[in-house]
Each structure stands twice: as structure tokens, then as C-alpha cells.
Amino acid sequence: MVVSPAPTADADRELDELFHALADATRRDILRRSVDGELSVSRLADAYPMSFAAVQKHVAVLERAGLVTKARAGREVLVRTDPDAVARAREALDRLELAWRGRVDRMAELLAADRTTPRRGRDA
Amino acid sequence: MSVISMEKDVEALSLILAAEFDAPIDRVWELWADPRLLERWWGPPTYPATVTEHDFRPGGRIRYHMTGPEGDRHHAWMEVVSLDPPRALRVREGFADETGRPLADMPVGTLDLALAEDAGRTRMELRYACDSPEDLERLVEMGMPEGIRQAVGQIDALLAEAVAS
DSSP states (O other): OOOOSSOOHHHHHHHHHHHHHHSSHHHHHHHHHTTTSOEEHHHHHHTSSSOHHHHHHHHHHHHHTTSEEEEEETTEEEEEEOHHHHHHHHHHHHHHHHHHHHHHHHHHHHHHHHHHSOOTTTOO | OOEEEEEEETTTTEEEEEEEESSOHHHHHHHHHOHHHHHHHSSOTTSOEEEEEEOOSTTOEEEEEEEOTTSOEEEEEEEEEEEETTTEEEEEEEEBOTTSOBOTTSOOEEEEEEEEEETTEEEEEEEEEESSTTHHHHHHHHHHHHHHHHSHHHHHHHHHHHHHO
16 A cells, blocks of 8 residues: 655645535535536525525635636626535545444454454353 | 445435444454453554543443554544443544543534344444534544545545546
């Protein structure tokens, strides 16, 4: 296995922003609605029982996390979901999976070692 | 292969896994119940866990830290919500300060463990979920050292690809 000498602090920070962005139902909904990149911030704002400013704020969080991009189209600002960024979020969950796979593997190793050298006092 | 299934719910931001071990249920239970065993598998070799307190009964507290390659310590706690040896365990877990005291402003997750034995083999089902979606961020961080250190090369390559594309 390759062990990178470079610190992963940048990747960690990216990930933090990703999860912060995804940790809100409205923001996840905005992501779903913005896949086609045809909705403006004001059109999005119509869909939620909250102020335009609040929706704008959500979009800003998503943008900072790299989950959406904004593009000016005339007087409107269109929001588009970045599918790669959503894929990165999935990868983050993959990391959690990897952590648990490692744990399960180590549990299995311990149990296997346990079999070859029985511990005292457990088995009759 | 010990892991037989792994479900990741991106929407619910939770992880459900099933594994099977070629060992009787008591042995698998011990991996959780015995702090010296717990610390041998919880953290990877490069990020070992040290369990400093292990009060394994309902309401009991488990304190541990993981030590990174640069000597950096990451403190965390678990609280045993309920247990039914050797079949079921529910713990809540979160971050702690250097003295092991839970950090009140940090999110908390719940881990549900179920064990069942069949013909000398033990099936382990584990569900890891957050109290609220916000908590996944921290939860992932808790599992993160492991994920990162274990396959840091592969993951960085994946991330680099995703960023570059």
C-alpha cells in the first residue's frame, strides 16, 4: 500500500465543508432540484417556506462546498449541481465504510489468533 | 471475507454492515466487552486506540483516545445505553476533551450492535447512525483517521480524480 507523505489536511477541510453543506434537508433538496442547472435562486426560493435571503444563504453554503456552481444568465443567477461533488460526498461515506471494513478485518484476525492460542478460562 | 454486506444510505447518512466471523458468539462479544481486546481492533495499527476507562454496563462510560503517527491524540467517549450479553449492545458516542470529558457542543452518534450465533459462527450486524444529519460530519471525522491512514494513497488518488474532472 502506498502511504502518501503529504498531509491530507486539505482533503479533510474539503470534506468538512461537504458534510456541513449536505447536513441540511433544504440544501439536499436544492441539490436535487438543481441538477439541470435551469433554476435561478429566486425560482428556488419560491419552493421553500423561507425568505429569499435564507435560500440564497443555503446556495452559498453549497457553492462553498463545491456542490453547486452559479452562472449568470441575463438578470438571473442559475444554480447547477456539480455531480462530481456529490460523488465526493459518496466517497466520504466510503471512507467511513473503509474504516469499518478495517475494524471487521482486525476483529476477524483477533478471533483467528484466538483460535490458535486459546485464552484461559473461557472454554471448558 | 468477513464483511458480507454494507449499506450506505447517503440520504440518511448512515452505515449498516453485516459481517460473519468463524468464532462463537462469546468470543465476538469479548472483542467489545474486554477493553484490551477492543483497543486491538478499534484503531488501525497507525492510529491505535487506548481505552482508559471501560465501564461496561448500562449508563457506563467508555473513554479512549487514538494516537496518530505524530503523537496527536484524539479523545472520544462512548456511553453504554443498553446491553444484552452476548447478543446486543447500544452505545452512544462522541468527542471528548483531553481529560476524557464529553464535549457538550459536539454531536453524538449511536451504534447498534446485534450478534447471533449459528453452528459456531457468529453474525454481527452493526448500524451506525447520527442523532441528526449534521452529526455525520463529526462521525466521519471519528472514523476518518482510520479511513485516511489505511488507504491514504488510494483515497487521495480518487479525490484528485474527482477534483480534476
